[in-house]
Amino acid sequence: MCGIVGYIGNKKAEPILIEGLTKLEYRGYDSAGLTILEKENFKTIKNKGRVKQLSEITSQENLVGTIGIAHTRWATHGKPSSTNSHPHNDSSNTFSIVHNGIIENYQELRKFLGENGYQFLSETDTEVIPNLIHYYFSKENEHSENTFLKAVNIATKDLKGSFAIGVLCTHFPDIMIAVRKDSPLVIGKGDGENFISSDIPAYLSFTHQFYFLKDNEFAVISKDSIDFYDTQLTKINKEISQIDWDATSAEKNGYEDFMLKEIYEQPNSIRETIGNHLSLNTPCQFDELNFSKEFLSQIHKIYIVACGTAMYAGLTAKTMLENICEINTEVDVASEFRYRNPLINKNTLCIFITQSGETADTIAALKLAKSKGATTLAVSNVEGSSITREADFVTYTHAGPEIAVASTKAYTSQITLLGILVIYFAETLGKNTKILEDMKKSILELPAKTEQLLSDITEIKNFAHEVYQVKDVFFLGRGLDYNSSVEGSLKLKEISYIHSEAFYSGELKHGPIALIEKDTLVVSVLTVQDLMDKSISNIQEVITRGAKTLIITDKILENSNFTKIIKVPETNQFLTPILSIIPLQLFAYYISKEKGLDVDKPRNLAKSVTVE
Ligand code: M6R
Numbered sequence: 188m189c190g191i192v193g194y195i196g197n198k199k200a201e202p203i204l205i206e207g208l209t210k211l212e213y214r215g216y217d218s219a220g221l222t223i224l225e226k227e228n229f230k231t232i233k234n235k236g237r238v239k240q241l242s243e244i245t246s247q248e249n250l251v252g253t254i255g256i257a258h259t260r261w262a263t264h265g266k267p268s269s270t271n272s273h274p275h276n277d278s279s280n281t282f283s284i285v286h287n288g289i290i291e292n293y294q295e296l297r298k299f300l301g302e303n304g305y306q307f308l309s310e311t312d313t314e315v316i317p318n319l320i321h322y323y324f325s326k327e328n329e330h331s332e333n334t335f336l337k338a339v340n341i342a343t344k345d346l347k348g349s350f351a352i353g354v355l356c357t358h359f360p361d362i363m364i365a366v367r368k369d370s371p372l373v374i375g376k377g378d379g380e381n382f383i384s385s386d387i388p389a390y391l392s393f394t395h396q397f398y399f400l401k402d403n404e405f406a407v408i409s410k411d412s413i414d415f416y417d418t419q420l421t422k423i424n425k426e427i428s429q430i431d432w433d434a435t436s437a438e439k440n441g442y443e444d445f446m447l448k449e450i451y452e453q454p455n456s457i458r459e460t461i462g463n464h465l466s467l468n469t470p471c472q473f474d475e476l477n478f479s480k481e482f483l484s485q486i487h488k489i490y491i492v493a494c495g496t497a498m499y500a501g502l503t504a505k506t507m508l509e510n511i512c513e514i515n516t517e518v519d520v521a522s523e524f525r526y527r528n529p530l531i532n533k534n535t536l537c538i539f540i541t542q543s544g545e546t547a548d549t550i551a552a553l554k555l556a557k558s559k560g561a562t563t564l565a566v567s568n569v570e571g572s573s574i575t576r577e578a579d580f581v582t583y584t585h586a587g588p589e590i591a592v593a594s595t596k597a598y599t600s601q602i603t604l605l606g607i608l609v610i611y612f613a614e615t616l617g618k619n620t621k622i623l624e625d626m627k628k629s630i631l632e633l634p635a636k637t638e639q640l641l642s643d644i645t646e647i648k649n650f651a652h653e654v655y656q657v658k659d660v661f662f663l664g665r666g667l668d669y670n671s672s673v674e675g676s677l678k679l680k681e682i683s684y685i686h687s688e689a690f691y692s693g694e695l696k697h698g699p700i701a702l703i704e705k706d707t708l709v710v711s712v713l714t715v716q717d718l719m720d721k722s723i724s725n726i727q728e729v730i731t732r733g734a735k736t737l738i739i740t741d742k743i744l745e746n747s748n749f750t751k752i753i754k755v756p757e758t759n760q761f762l763t764p765i766l767s768i769i770p771l772q773l774f775a776y777y778i779s780k781e782k783g784l785d786v787d788k789p790r791n792l793a794k795s796v797t798v799e
Contacts, residue, residue, distance in 0.1 A: 189273075189287035189797070190214045190259040191372065192389050193353040193363055196380025196410045200255035205242045207382070207389040208257050210437060212238055213445065213590040214385065215793030216259035217267035221245060222274040222283040225252035227357045229283050233272035253410075254360060256353040256383075258285035261793050264293070265310030277317035278305050281324070281357050286313040287385055288349035288370035289798045296345065316352060319345060324356075332359055336407055339364050340420055343403070349547065349798060353383050365406045370797050371545045371573055374398040374406055374413060376427060381408050386795070387430055387569070388437035388588050395430050399571035428571055437588045444786045446591035446682070450772050453596050454638040456586040457765070460600040461634075464607045467627055471611035476564070476580050483616050486536045489516040490561075492524045492552045493540040494796065496594040499674040500601035501540050503764045506667055507609040510761070511620060514612075521548035522799070524555070531559040538564045540605075542589055542597035543795040544572020551799075553577050566604060568597050582608070591787045592794050593682050595772045598674065599637070599765045606630055606762060622759070629759035633766075636756040640769050647770045650737060650751045651777030655683075660708045661699065662689035663729075665722050668712035671739070671764045675710060675771030682779040682789045692725040705733030710771070713740040714755075714763040737774070739767050 190211030194200045204221050219241040220233030230250055234241045238259065258273035265271040274283045290296070293312035296319060301307070305318040324330070324338035335356050343350070349369035356362075365372055365383045375382035375394040382390045383406075387397060398413065400406060404423070405416040415423045442448035449456075465471050489508055491501035501518045508516040519529070521539075525548060531537070537556040541549045544567035553574060557563050565578035568586050575581045586600035607630060610623050660679060664672035669691050676689040690699045692711070703709070709729045713722050719742065726736055726749070735750040741757040755766045779786045 189261050189385070190216065190389070191256070191285045191287050191351055191353055191383065191385045193256040193285070193365070193383035194380065195254045195363055195408055196377065197253055198380065199251055200253050201245050201250040204255050204257035205238060205245065207384055208238045208241070208259055210389045211259055211385060213592065213787060213794050214259065214261070215592060215788060216261050218260045218262070218269065218272035219258065220269070220272040220274055221255055221257035222276070222355060223250045223252035223255040224283070224355050224357065224360050225250065227360055229276060229280055229355070229357060231274055231276055231283060233269045233274070235267050235269050235272065254355065254363060256283065256285045256355055256363065263289055263798065264312045271309045271311050273313060275309065275311065275314045275317055277321040279321060282317040282320045283355045284313070284317045284320070285353045286316055287351045287797060290315060290346050290350065291348035292346070316342065316346070320354065330358055332362060332407065335359055335362070336364060336405060336416065336420060339366060340405065340418065343368070351385065362407055362409050365400065365408060366404070367400045368402045369547065369550070369573070371795065372400055373571065374400065374408065376413060380410055381413055383408065387432065388590065391430070391432060391434040391437055396427050397430055397571065398425050398427055399576070401576060430570060432588055437590060444591065446593050446595060446776055446786045449589055449591055449596045450769070450776065451641055452587065453599050453769065454634040454641070456596040456600050457603050457637060458634040459585040459587065460603045461607065461630060462585060465610070465627055465630060467631065470614045471607055473582060473608070473611050475582055478612070478615055480615055480617065483612055485534050486514060487534040489514050490524070490529060490531070490535065490537045490556070491516060491518045491540065492521050492537060492549065492556070494521050494546050494548055496598045496674060496677060497540040497542060497601060499670055499677070500598050500605065501538070502670040503602050503667060503761070504538070504605035504609065507606060507761050508612070511609050511622060512612045512616060512618065521546065521552040525552040531556055531561045533560045535561040536564065537561045538566060539574060539578065540566045540601055541574055542568045542584075542594055542601070544569045544574040545795045545797050547797050547799050550574050550577060566601060568600070590794070592789055592792045593678055593775070593786070598768065602762070602765050603630060603633060626759050626761060629762050632758070633762065636758060636766060637769065639756055640766060644773050646751070647753055647773045648777045651774050652781055654708055654735070655778045655781035657685060657708045659702070660685055660687040660710060661702065662687065663692040663695065663709060663711040663722070663725060664689070665692045665718040666715045667760065667764055668715050668718070668722065668767065671712040671767040671771065672710070674768055675712070675774070678772055678775035679778065681792060682775050682784065682786050683782060684784070684790070685778065692722050695725050695728065700728065700732070703729045703732040703734050707734045708737065709734045710737045710739070712767045713738055713742065713744070714767055715760065739770050741766070
């Protein structure tokens with residue numbers, strides 16, 4: 188959601204800003220714009236539509252300035268339009284800002300500023316910010332870099348809500364100021380040039396050194412320096428982080444789309460996730476956790492909290508935790524958990540799963556759990572992301588940057604890491620179960636099995652071609668297979684816009700079967716041996732009513748009357764969701780391609796949901 192970039196250095200800012208915006212396109216947006224500061228004047232250009240269209244305009248403008256900010260907007264307050272796009276400048280064109288987040292009290296501030304002579308051009312919440320900065324700046328007798336910072340500081344104290352902001356001022360063409368609260372912002376350190384951006388991939392081809400701002404910290408950035416301040420405007424020191432992501436890992440590398448590339452990266456991303464955590468014949472290692480037997484023994488309840496795909500990964504972790512560690516575990520959607528007063532005490536462990544580490548509801552849920560005395564553990568893919576600064580403990584999936592809105596490799600890495608975590612808990616607790624050795628062996632085999640699965644995808648691709656015009660698809664599953672069904676259904680609806688729902692197979696007769704008619708497509712995942720006969724009976728019931736069926740299974744199903752069977756390799760029962768989902772990712776992908784849709788940037792969706 189909304190992408191911010193900023194550049195200050197010796198080079199022309201415009202192409203660097205456009206490059207940064209292009210790298211952030213995956214976040215989802217409907218308009219884009221930039222401000223270049225040239226000869227103490229702003230050149231602000233904004234446009235509804237794609238970054239490419241913006242760049243067609245800006246490239247005609249001969250913009251030579253070496254400092255600028257830019258933005259991709261995902262509309263919240265006010266429709267997508269060039270007026271509502273960012274950057275927004277104050278009424279006197281002294282300050283230009285880009286903003287990610289939501290200003291909840293903007294109407295009150297707008298009224299106050301209106302009474303003080305400020306005029307507004309847009310319908311956005313954001314436009315109050317440059318005007319408020321101007322209001323405080325104009326109250327100062329002297330104008331220096333300090334008063335610029337002071338005005339930004341006082342203005343942000345008036346803001347309720349979330350914000351990541353980059354600010355330029357015409358009086359100070361050699362600096363930009365950045366500040367954040369509850370919205371992501373990173374600062375890239377270059378050589379004679381510096382950057383701001385919402386996310387690391389924007390400037391990986393320029394630098395691998397990043398600073399991460401905490402809530403309400405300010406950065407004053409020139410081409411040769413970055414100074415940090417707290418809310419009292421006392422200078423603070425911050426550590427720089429070296430991010431080892433490969434710049435090309437955020438490129439398509441010859442694939443048509445990021446989603447397809449990320450599906451194919453899974454053998455390697457799973458390998459990276461396993462990392463040094465697991466090997467045969469030695470206990471699993473999590474140096475970043477170092478949980479003792481005493482600590483884990485007093486955990487009576489685990490909550491797994493997340494959104495979307497990350498929450499579905501949590502469903503599989505629940506089954507593993509309850510069956511292997513015998514710890515009562517609940518999985519919750521973060522947006523519900525944060526408002527439902529969950530029963531939490533010091534014997535509760537709350538695990539928050541988030542690829543981006545920036546999901547607003549998941550972060551808020553973590554803050555709630557912490558305030559109630561729980562131990563909090565974040566499972567994230569992005570180093571230095573907001574959640575990693577809030578949690579008591581953090582462990583990383585190391586799946587590499589995931590750019591496509593539809594999550595694929597992050598999901599399989601999340602289940603892999605959670606599986607290893609469960610083994611680690613079980614070993615630490617002294618559970619002597621035979622299943623641990625089998626799980627370890629099976630996890631180590633996952634990269635090869637994933638590779639095998641991806642080596643020939645013709646069948647699923649052809650099936651997608653046959654059925655892509657369907658209007659409704661229902662997914663069925665029991666136990667762990669249900670987890671793959673909900674995730675498969677989410678993948679399909681988000682990138683193909685086909686109506687799709689997942690049900691527990693056993694619930695079919697309690698309502699959903701009424702929807703089945705001739706040629707309805709029903710997808711079913713069949714791997715859980717103990718539930719196989721029951722699940723097959725449910726599928727027969729939909730076939731009897733005329734449904735077409737796609738079956739994902741690791742078993743040999745002979746003499747069946749299913750429309751299509753896709754076979755996946757066998758693995759330990761708890762790990763089956765990792766392999767079952769891959770054909771369903773491809774199914775969603777190829778249906779979307781058949782329909783000619785933008786696979787990586789589906790309508791209305793954003794990669795990081797940084798607002799509620
Ligand atoms: O970054 P997070 O893992 O916290 O994101 C959670 C969901 O927004 C995300 O998984 C979403 O459901 C995906 N678009 C699904 O493909």
